[in-house]
Amino acid sequence: MIDMDRPMGRTPLDRPGGLVGQGLDRIDGKLKVTGRAPYAYEYRFDRPAYGFLVLSTIARGRIQDIDTASVEQAAGVILILTHRNMPKQAPNSPRTAPQLVDDRIAFRGQPIALVVADSFENARAASYLVKVRYVAEMGAHDLAAAQGSAIIPPPRNGSSPDTSKGDVDAALAAAPVKIEATYRTPAQTHAMMEPHATIAVWNGERLVLCNANQNVSRGAATVAATLQIPRENVRVISRYVGGGFGAKLAVQADAILAAVAARMIRRPIKLALTRPQVFPATTHRSDTIQRLRLAADRDGTLLAVAHESWSDNAPGENSYEGAAQATRNIYATPNLLTAHRLVHLDLPVSAAMRAPGEAVGLLALECAMDELAVALEIDPIELRIRNEPRVDPQRGTPFSTRMLVPCMRKGAELFGWSRRSTRTGQVRDGEWLVGMGMAAAIRGNPMLPAAAKVALGPDGMLVVSSSMTDIGTGSYTILAQIAADLLGLPIHRVAMRLGDSDLPPTPGSGGSFGANSAGSAVYDACMNLRGKLIAKAGFDAGTRFIAGRLESGGRSATIEEVVGSATISADGAADPGQSRKTFTQESFGAHFAEVGVNEVTGEIRLRRMLGVFAAGRILNGKTARSQAIGGMVFGVGAALMEAIVTDVRDGSFVNDNLAEYHVAVHADIPAIDAVFLPELDPHSSAMKSKGIGELGICGAGASVANAVYNATGIRIRDYPLTLDKILDSWSRETRPEQRSEVGSVGRT
Numbered sequence: 001m002i003d004m005d006r007p008m009g010r011t012p013l014d015r016p017g018g019l020v021g022q023g024l025d026r027i028d029g030k031l032k033v034t035g036r037a038p039y040a041y042e043y044r045f046d047r048p049a050y051g052f053l054v055l056s057t058i059a060r061g062r063i064q065d066i067d068t069a070s071v072e073q074a075a076g077v078i079l080i081l082t083h084r085n086m087p088k089q090a091p092n093s094p095r096t097a098p099q100l101v102d103d104r105i106a107f108r109g110q111p112i113a114l115v116v117a118d119s120f121e122n123a124r125a126a127s128y129l130v131k132v133r134y135v136a137e138m139g140a141h142d143l144a145a146a147q148g149s150a151i152i153p154p155p156r157n158g159s160s161p162d163t164s165k166g167d168v169d170a171a172l173a174a175a176p177v178k179i180e181a182t183y184r185t186p187a188q189t190h191a192m193m194e195p196h197a198t199i200a201v202w203n204g205e206r207l208v209l210c211n212a213n214q215n216v217s218r219g220a221a222t223v224a225a226t227l228q229i230p231r232e233n234v235r236v237i238s239r240y241v242g243g244g245f246g247a248k249l250a251v252q253a254d255a256i257l258a259a260v261a262a263r264m265i266r267r268p269i270k271l272a273l274t275r276p277q278v279f280p281a282t283t284h285r286s287d288t289i290q291r292l293r294l295a296a297d298r299d300g301t302l303l304a305v306a307h308e309s310w311s312d313n314a315p316g317e318n319s320y321e322g323a324a325q326a327t328r329n330i331y332a333t334p335n336l337l338t339a340h341r342l343v344h345l346d347l348p349v350s351a352a353m354r355a356p357g358e359a360v361g362l363l364a365l366e367c368a369m370d371e372l373a374v375a376l377e378i379d380p381i382e383l384r385i386r387n388e389p390r391v392d393p394q395r396g397t398p399f400s401t402r403m404l405v406p407c408m409r410k411g412a413e414l415f416g417w418s419r420r421s422t423r424t425g426q427v428r429d430g431e432w433l434v435g436m437g438m439a440a441a442i443r444g445n446p447m448l449p450a451a452a453k454v455a456l457g458p459d460g461m462l463v464v465s466s467s468m469t470d471i472g473t474g475s476y477t478i479l480a481q482i483a484a485d486l487l488g489l490p491i492h493r494v495a496m497r498l499g500d501s502d503l504p505p506t507p508g509s510g511g512s513f514g515a516n517s518a519g520s521a522v523y524d525a526c527m528n529l530r531g532k533l534i535a536k537a538g539f540d541a542g543t544r545f546i547a548g549r550l551e552s553g554g555r556s557a558t559i560e561e562v563v564g565s566a567t568i569s570a571d572g573a574a575d576p577g578q579s580r581k582t583f584t585q586e587s588f589g590a591h592f593a594e595v596g597v598n599e600v601t602g603e604i605r606l607r608r609m610l611g612v613f614a615a616g617r618i619l620n621g622k623t624a625r626s627q628a629i630g631g632m633v634f635g636v637g638a639a640l641m642e643a644i645v646t647d648v649r650d651g652s653f654v655n656d657n658l659a660e661y662h663v664a665v666h667a668d669i670p671a672i673d674a675v676f677l678p679e680l681d682p683h684s685s686a687m688k689s690k691g692i693g694e695l696g697i698c699g700a701g702a703s704v705a706n707a708v709y710n711a712t713g714i715r716i717r718d719y720p721l722t723l724d725k726i727l728d729s730w731s732r733e734t735r736p737e738q739r740s741e742v743g744s745v746g747r748t
């Protein structure tokens with residue numbers, strides 16, 4: 001068992017020239033690009049039936065009547081499931097996900113029926129014949145309008161929604177320079193390529209779900225608890241996932257309804273959501289309203305930081321967007337207040353989306369810091385350096401490692417920050433106003449309990465098994481690298497078995513904890529296997545595993561010789577121990593963006609971008625860079641285009657498709673690069689690595705928004721920064737050529 005109660009000492013991974021760290025190609029890459037990696041909907045079973053969801057068309061009220069007579073007559077229809085014939089389920093709780101519970105409608109797009117037919121087309125056609133009579137009620141769908149009804153949400157994972165240190169109000173009143181600004185971020189959808197999908201198959205009492213899922217161990221537990229069947233009778237398989245970003249952390253309606261219906265008709269059921277169904281029937285990121293107050297001395301020393309955030313969720317849902325969380329860790333200040341408020345609205349369920357908290361929190365905080373730098377006439381990097389804390393500003397604990405300043409310095413050098421004009425609206429390229437911006441990146445570095453198993457066969461192949469998933473992040477590859485390195489084997493002698501809840505349990509992929517958690521478990525299993533091999537060979541503890549051999553002193557043996565005729569296996573387990581209590585654990589980075597803003601159209605184009613990060617040992621240079629760049633692209637989208645448009649009159653998501661919900665595409669992203677600084681964090685994990693899946697998005701959008709300000713002098717605090725907001729600002733103010741500084745900064 002690896003527990004992180006104590007820092008890791010020297011390990012075999014510290015040996016130079018190992019596989020860990022190398023930018024190996026993904027070992028599953030060939031399967032994916034040749035279409036042979038099965039995704040949830042693609043497994044083959046005999047005589048599958050097909051399901052299609054029916055969603056509510058009102059946002060609040062109840063179902064008075066569902067007329068299913070014409071559906072039952074429709075071609076190929078086998079079953080229609082509604083709250084009237086839904087078998088008994090466990091009540092709703094954080095551990096369950098009951099569906100079609102009763103006649104209540106809590107949001108528009110809530111699943112209200114499942115139609116099952118002999119083909120997808122017949123199921124979908126029949127779904128349009130369902131006639132529902134509703135008793136509609138007035139709903140609340142507008143965060144700003146309902147802000148006054150906000151509640152203090154319950155603590156989450158032991159973390160309080162509010163923190164307070166010192167006296168923020170007094171410090172603000174007395175400070176010579178202050179910023180007060182309210183930022184808004186819109187609701188967002190994960191927009192992963194693969195929509196939610198399930199195939200449900202029963203073998204007697206045993207249920208197998210092929211399910212697009214980030215966390216199969218928890219998924220199987222949720223399904224078992226909801227259907228009130230033994231946990232060991234549920235197996236969730238999710239070997240390849242077409243992206244998740246948090247949307248697939250928990251099982252959704254497709255898994256539960258496919259399982260229930262498949263049992264009723266004694267046939268496998270395939271059930272996939274359409275994209276317009278994914279928007280409301282699964283989860284999304286809440287919009288936020290964030291009030292920032294910063295106070296500083298004339299030399300830039302922060303005297304007070306206050307960050308209050310409002311987000312919303314569906315009735316009965318108490319999770320909130322932790323937008324002010326990072327503000328507790330990032331800058332030194334004697335007076336610090338963070339607060340989260342939750343408004344219950346009649347809207348679909350909000351939940352985690354890539355870097356929940358930081359992703360939108362830094363869109364506000366890191367722009368407010370830029371506003372402060374402008375007010376102080378201090379370089380934004382220098383302002384941050386002057387407020388670099390020695391310990392966690394809220395908890396007082398030391399940081400395990402903290403490389404924010406080196407990331408900013410390296411980024412400034414590589415990006416050419418010194419060429420930035422400190423005055424806005426000064427740099428032109430034809431009809432484009434050009435500007436540069438930067439922002440800090442910070443993201444929590446969690447680890448959770450995880451397990452793994454390794455088995456070495458007489459053929460010399462090492463099989464690594466764990467319920468860990470690969471959601472496109474590279475889990476298959478990095479875990480194989482860790483195992484190969486520790487056993488001294490080439491990568492092609494490691495076979496990975498992941499994404500199956502029958503394998504040793506892990507928390508799966510999410511929250512940037514995947515590599516730390518599953519990786520440490522694989523590390524532990526491999527170290528235990530080394531011990532068994534050393535004992536079997538009769539070698540000593542100093543034995544090295546290198547090039548397929550055990551070597552010690554003058555003695556040497558091949559792995560196959562030591563294994564002999566019977567497979568040798570070992571279990572591994574990892575636990576975060578005390579490390580997250582003793583140390584504040586965060587990964588860090590700095591983003592630099594250059595944008596052009598078209599003086600005629602107001603269009604904003606990213607011209608180039610750089611992220612410099614420090615996240616402990618980098619396990620695979622290629623997949624890590626890909627994660628970082630993917631996050632940065634996500635951040636560019638958040639800054640410039642991504643927004644779910646909610647019709648606040650009826651609670652509908654208007655642009656519920658990828659034509660009208662804009663994510664950044666290739667044409668939006670020019671030269672962009674990500675660099676990792678060398679770092680080892682012995683407090684973080686067995687590999688001394690930190691999570692990187694979410695670091696890239698954190699602060700990325702703020703650097704773009706700050707660049708827009710630098711280009712134009714316009715400070716837009718309402719994301720995304722679309723051209724209409726630029727044009728509005730220009731039409732309200734003077735034309736750009738006459739303008740010196742537009743946008744309000746509170747300077748006293």
Ligand code: MOS
Pocket residue numbers: 214244245246247249352353354355356509510511512
């Ligand atoms: Mo992440 S939002 O925990 O997949």
